[in-house]
Amino acid sequence: MKRILFLVLIAVATQLQSVYAQNAAAGEKTFKASCNACHSIGKGKIVGPDLINVNKRRTEKWLISFIRSSQTVVKSGDPIAVKLFNDHNKIPMPDQKLTDAQIKDVLAYIKSKSAPANPAPATAATKKAAISTPSTKTTTKPVVAKQADDWIDAEYKLKSYPTQQDVNPKELNAEFWSKIEALKLPVSPQTLAYPTLQIPSIEYLTVKSVYRPKEVAFLIEWNDSSKSNEVDVVKFCDQFAVEFPLSTKVIPSYMMGNKEGMVHIVHWKAIWQEDCEKGFQDVQVKYPNMWVDVYPGLESYLDRSKRIYAQDITAVQIVDTRSTGNMPGTYSKNPMSQIKRKEPVEEAVAEGFGTLTTQETQQAKAWAEWKDGKWKLCVVVPVNTGNKYKATFTDRTKVAFALWDGGFQNIGGRKHFIPWVDLFFQK
C-alpha cells in the first residue's frame, strides 16, 4: 500500500513538473509586465526583495494572498508581512489584479529562474526567447565587450541608424526621418507606485531613432486629442520622457532606476515648449484680463503716462533687474522656476522614486509640434560624452519612455510608461 502511494506521488510530481514547465513561459510574460520593475530573481533587491527561491521560503497560499493584496496581509498583522513591509521602507506593494492561475504561472517562472539546473523550465524559457526575438539574435553581430550581468532581452527592439548630419530638432519633417523605420510601442498606465494613474488615455507611441558619435536622436509621435500647455492649479501639460541606464554594466529598474543603477532622463514639457516658442508664459499671458493693485517693491516699474500698470510687469523684467526675493522658487534656484528657459527639455538623473535630480550640464535639445490631434517631438540626447551622468554604452543599451496627457491631469507618477526597450545601434 505504501509503495503504491509512493508511486502515485512520483507520478503526480512528474506531472506537476511538466505543468510548471508549460506555465513558466506564461509566467515570464506576467512577471515582466507586473513585477520586473521592483523585483529581480537572483540579482538582488530593487524596490522590493529579490524573489529567488521565494517558493521555498513561503507557502503558495501565502504568496497568492500577498501578491493579490499585500496591504491586507500586512494589516492582518501577519508577522512576516509586517517585517517585509518595514524592511522595505514601507513602500506598499500595489495590489495585483491577477487570477490564481496567473499568480501560479508567475511562481512557476520564479521557480524556474531560481533553479537553473532544472532542465525543463530552462528549455521553456529559451524557447520563448527564441520565438519572440528571432531577428535580434541574428542582427546583433558584435558581442558587447562589457555586457550587463543582468541583461534580460526586452520584448521590443528598437534600431538606431547612423547619420552624418547634425540633427536639428526643429526640423521635424526633415527628409531623412522618412527613411527610418518606426517602431510602435504600447504604453501602460503607471500603477506600481503612488501616486498612480487611474485613467489611461494614451494607447501607444511610435518612435524612430538615429545616432551620431555623441548623440542619439528620437522622433516620437503619439495621439493626444487636446494640446495641453497650461500651468495652474488644475491645469496640466503634456509631457514626454526618455530614460537610459547610466551604464550597461547594471540594468536598473526602468521605474526611475534604483540604488544599484542610476538612470539618465531627458524630460520634455509642453509648457516649456510654449516658453521657448512664445516667451515665458507669465500670469498676464495666461490670464490676459488679470488686474492687480500693486506688487510691493515694484512701484518704480509703473508708468502711468505710458499706461504701464502693475499687471504689465513681467517675471523676466524682475529676474533681469532685481532680486527674486518675492519669487521663492526662483530665488531658491529651483530648476522648475527658471524664467528664461533655452530648451523645452531638461536632463536629470534618478536612482529611485522621488530622487529625480536636474543635472548641472544641460545639453539635450528638443522641439515639438501639435497638429491634428497628434504630438510630434524630436529629442536629441547627449551620450558617451565622458560626463558620468550621461548614458554610456558601446553598441547597444536600453531605453524606456514615459508620456503624460495633460488633458487627463497626468503629472508626476500619474503617467503612461513603456518599460525597457533594447536599443541597437546599426552600422
Place this chain on the structure above:
Amino acid sequence: MAKVKNWQLNREMEYPYEEKKPKKQITYVFDTNKCIACQTCTVACKTTWTSGKGEETIFFNNVETKPYGGYPQKWDVNTLKELNGQEWGKDGVYKGKTIFESETGERVTGWRPPERNYAFPNIGEDEVLGNMEKGAFFNGIHDIWMFYLARICNHCSYPGCLAACPRKAIYKREEDGIVLIDQSRCRGYKECVKACPYKKTFFNMVTRVSEKCIGCYPLIEQGEQPRCVTSCIGKIRLQGFMEDAKEPRRDSPFDMIVRIKKIALPLYPQFGTQPNVYYVPPVHVPKDFLIQMFGPNVEEAITQYRNMKDDKELLAAFMLFGNTHRIIHSYKAEENYAVGYNEIGDEIVRVPYVEPVLNRPHWDAQFQTFRHNTP
C-alpha cells in the same frame, strides 16, 4: 501605512509614516467670537510673504464668513463629501474614515479645487443663513446666523500635504513642528494642493512650484509670535507651543485652554490630520453645524466659555491674547493681573483683568478749557 495615535479622534489611525513628535508643536488658539473679519491678518500676511508675481491667488491667511464663505470656495464641503459621511461615537471616538483611510486607491483622499474657486477670496462675506421674517425682533437668540472663521495652515501633526508629496519635498520641523515646502526641491506636482483638506497649500504659476504658510518661522526662531497673530486688532489670537505627549501643565495657557478646560477645539478633526489651530466655537450658532465643524465637544466648550468670567485661571489665559508680540511659554493668574513668561521664566507681559478707568473733570485747569465729547 503605520498606525499612529490621534488624540483628537480618540483612536489610532493610519498614516504613511511612523509617529514622530517634534520637540514642541506650534499651536494657535483663535477665538471666533471676537473676530470682526477686518482682514488685518490677511493683509499683514500678504504683504509680508505673498506679494510677489505668481502669488496673486495665494492667501496663507484668510478670513471667511460661515456658512457660505470659503477660500478656495467650498473647500470644506467638498472635502467632507469625499469622506462620505462622518460619525462620532457616544464615547467621543470618531467612527468614520479620515483622509488617510481612503478606499479610492489614492494615498490621501483629496479634492482639487478648480481655478475658478480661487477667484473670489471674500465671496459670501457677511451673508447670513436664511432671510429675516417680517416683524422679526431680537429676543435673546438670533433667528439667523453667520460667523467669521479666520484660517491659516494648521501645521498638522499628521499633515495631508506631507503624506501626499511623492518627492518628500515637504517636511515638519523637529524643533517646532512647523510644516514647510522645500522651495528648491518641489517639482510642482500639486499632489499637496489636492491632499491638504484645509486647502492651505497653493500653486504658484510663475515659479511653478507650491507654497504654503511658513508659520512666520523667522519670527518664531526669535521668540516672537507670527504676523497674523500680532497684527490682530481684535486680539483673537494667541500662538505658542504644546506638547501633547506630556501631561498637561496648568501654567501653560495652551494646555489650560485646549487640554484642561477643552474650550478651544480643532477645526474639522475628522479629517484626521490632527490640526494645531484651536478655535473657541461661536456661541450663537446651531449645535449640529458646530459639531460638524469642531467635533462632538462643542456644547461643553461653549458652557465653559460662558462661565469664563468666574474662572480666573481660564480668564487669565485669555487675557494674554494680543497683548505681547513675544511667545508666552507659561502664565500665572495673579489677584488683579494675568502674567505671561517667556521660555526662561522672565516676565514678558502683565495684563489687568479690568482696565483702569480714569474720570477726568469737565474743566481742564492746565489748558484753561472745557473738555467736550466731540464725535
